Amino acid sequence: xxxxxxxxxxxxxxxxxxxxxLRAEIARVVVGQQYMIDRxxxxxxxxxxxxxxxxxxxxxxxxxxxxxRAMQCAFSRIQFTPDLLPADLIxxxxxxxxxxxxxxxxxxxxxxxxxxxxxxxxxxxxxxALLEAMQERQVTxxxxxxxxxxxxxxxxxxxxxxxxxxYPLPEAQVDRFMLKLRVNYPTKAEEREIMDxxxxxxxxxxxxxxxxxEILHARKVVNDIYVDDKAKNxxxxxxxxxxxxxxxxxxxxxxxxxxxxxxATIYLQQAARAQAFLQGEGNVFPNDVKQVAMDVLRHRVxxxxxxxxxxxxxxxxxxxxxxxxxxx
Numbered sequence: 001x002x003x004x005x006x007x008x009x010x011x012x013x014x015x016x017x018x019x020x021x022l023r024a025e026i027a028r029v030v031v032g033q034q035y036m037i038d039r040x041x042x043x044x045x046x047x048x049x050x051x052x053x054x055x056x057x058x059x060x061x062x063x064x065x066x067x068x069r070a071m072q073c074a075f076s077r078i079q080f081t082p083d084l085l086p087a088d089l090i091x092x093x094x095x096x097x098x099x100x101x102x103x104x105x106x107x108x109x110x111x112x113x114x115x116x117x118x119x120x121x122x123x124x125x126x127x128x129a130l131l132e133a134m135q136e137r138q139v140t141x142x143x144x145x146x147x148x149x150x151x152x153x154x155x156x157x158x159x160x161x162x163x164x165x166x167y168p169l170p171e172a173q174v175d176r177f178m179l180k181l182r183v184n185y186p187t188k189a190e191e192r193e194i195m196d197x198x199x200x201x202x203x204x205x206x207x208x209x210x211x212x213x214e215i216l217h218a219r220k221v222v223n224d225i226y227v228d229d230k231a232k233n234x235x236x237x238x239x240x241x242x243x244x245x246x247x248x249x250x251x252x253x254x255x256x257x258x259x260x261x262x263x264a265t266i267y268l269q270q271a272a273r274a275q276a277f278l279q280g281e282g283n284v285f286p287n288d289v290k291q292v293a294m295d296v297l298r299h300r301v302x303x304x305x306x307x308x309x310x311x312x313x314x315x316x317x318x319x320x321x322x323x324x325x326x327x328x
Contacts, residue, residue, distance in 0.1 A: 004226065005226050005282045005283045006282065007282070008221075008224055008225060008226055008282030008283070009280070009281060009282030009283075010282075011221050011224070011282070012221055012225070012276075012277055012280055012281065012282055013280060015214075015217060015218050015221045016218070016277065016278075016280060018209070018210045018214045018218070019041060019278065021209040021210065022041070022067070022070055022071070022209060022210050023037065023041075024209075025066070025070040025206060025207060025209045026063065026066050026067060026070060028204060028206070029062060029066045029204045029206060030059050030062060030063045030066060031059075031186065031190050031193045031194045031197060032186045032187065032190035032193075033058070033059055033063060033183065033186070035181070035183075036052065036060075036063055036181055036183050037063060037067075038278065039179055039181050039292075039295055040063065040064070040067055040155065041274075041278060042179065042271055042274040042275055042278065042292060043153065043155070043178060043179055043274075044067075044151070044153060044215060045218055045219060045222045045273075045274035045277055045278070046178060046219075046222060046267075046270040046271050046273065046274040047151070047153075047219055047270070048153075048177070048178025048179060048267060048270065048271065049134055049153060049154040049155070049156070049176060049177045049178055049179075050153075050154075050155050050156070050177060050178065050179045050180075050181065051119075051156045051157075051158065051169075051174070051177040051179070051180045051181070051299065052064070052155070052156065052157045052158070052180075052181045052183060053157075053158050053159070053160060053180065053181065053182055053183065054157075054159075054160075054182065054183030054184070055159065055160060056159060058183045058184075058185065058186075060157040060183055061115065061117055061157055064113075064115045064155045064157065065077070065115065066206055067113070067155075068113040068115065068155075069206040069208070070206055070207070070208060070209050070210060071112075071113065071208065071209075071210045071211075071212070071215065072208050072210065072211045072212050073111075073112035073113050073151065073212055073215075074110075074111040074112045074113070074149070075111060075112070075113045075115070076108035076109070076110075076111035076113070076114050076115070077108075077115040077117060078108050078109075078114065078115065078116050078117065079117050079118065080116060080117060080118050080119050080120070080121050080122035080126065080127075081121060081122060082121060082122060082123065084122045084126045085126065086125060086126055086128075086129035087107065088107060088108075088126075089107050089108065089109050089126065089129045089130065090106075090107045090109050090129055090133070090139045090140075090141060091104060091105050091106040091107035091109070091110070091139070091141050092104075092105055092107075092141065093105075093141060093142045102142065104141055104142070104144065104146075106139075106141075106146070107139075109130070109133050109139055109148070110139070110146070110148065110149075111149075111152075112149060112150075112151050112152060112153070112212070113151075113153055113155065114152075114153065114154045114155065115155055115156075115157075116130070116154055116155070116156035116157070117156075117157055118157060118158060118159060119156040119157065119158050119169065120158040120159065120166045120167050120168065120169055121159070121166060121167070122167065123167050124167060124168075124169075124170050127167075127169055127170060127173050128170055128172075128173060130154060130173060130176075131172060131173055131176065133148060133152070133154070134154055134173070134176040134177075135176055137150070137152050150216060151212065151215050151216060151219070154177075156177070171302075174299050174300075175261055175263055175299075175300060176263075177299065178267045178270070178271060178296065179267075179271065179292070179295040179296060180295060180298050180299035181295055182298070218277070221277065222270075222273050222274050222277045223270075223273070225273040225276050225277060225281070225282060225283060225284060226282060226283040226284070227269055227272070227273065227283070227284045228283065228284075230286075230328035231272070231284050231285070231286060231289065231328065232269070233328065234286055234289060234325070234327065234328050235265060235268045235269055235272070235289055236265060237325050237326075238268070238289070238293060238297075238321060238322070238325050239259070239260050239262075239264050239265045239268065239297075240259075241321045241324070241325050242256065242259035242260045242264075242297065242300070242301050242317075242318075242321065243256075243259030243260070244259075245317075245321070248321070248324055248325060249324065250320060250321065250324055252317050252320060254304065254306055254307075255303055255304055255306060255307035255310070255312055255317060256301060256302070256303060256304065256307075256317060257302040257303060257304045258301075258302040259300075259301060260297055260300035260301055261300060263300075264296055264297060264300050267296050268289065268292065268293060268296045268297075269284075271292040271295070271296055272284045272288040272289045272291075272292055273288075274292075275288040275291055275292050276288045286327045286328055290322055290327075293318065293322055294315065294318055294319075294322075297314070297318050298314050298315055298318060299314075301314040301317055301318060302314070303317065
């Protein structure tokens, strides 16, 4: 298998130069936030949607807009508000009184990179309008179903649920996001650079440095990255530990309401492949799995009221699992 892995690694090296161009272009606009940018790249390469959570002003929207502009893809921004309707996202049928026919008016969901800005400021019925598009890459309007162009990716931002005017996302929708990121404040040095660089009167220009073809081709290479049986078993053990922690000697069963769904297993493997691609590797190492595990699992492990009473979060439980499950 070593010859095959070496061949895959050469393929990765041949297809990955655009990543550096993309990073450099984003860095012209966004200061710091390397973790967020790397995970956005994982989402693009792994064909997964990304949910970004953080307080206002941390460049969440700016990073997504810059990423979209740097790629040769159709970009739509949807500002989620309490009065938004499902038809405002997916489109609707418009009646023509002259002909007596209905014509289809497509909504902003028909794009490649969809920025769902402040997604949790709209009620659940609007958020649920994204379910079919995110899972099946298609949209149904009336009795017609329209396939969405590839690449199709929803990059959603949300404010912490404790903030004023926010609605919790339905579990079915949260589970469709491959990754959930937690964005923190910049460092002192980064904040000083932000102050020096930002010009409120002029928006920085972003050049297109990546084509749609490069992204789609890179995804095929990511899909070919080798995952051996030990790494696969490690992924399954991590996900199983969120459902049956007692089997792994973890005394946290009373803290977990629901464990991660089978989507977690699928997404963890694919995200680990994308992480390996970013590292220039042709196969997945356990460290690749560990690096993305928190982002894949933090929104899939639902904690009990008892956990809240003990000030335990899903992240605390996941850290315990990653520290306990044997690494192959």
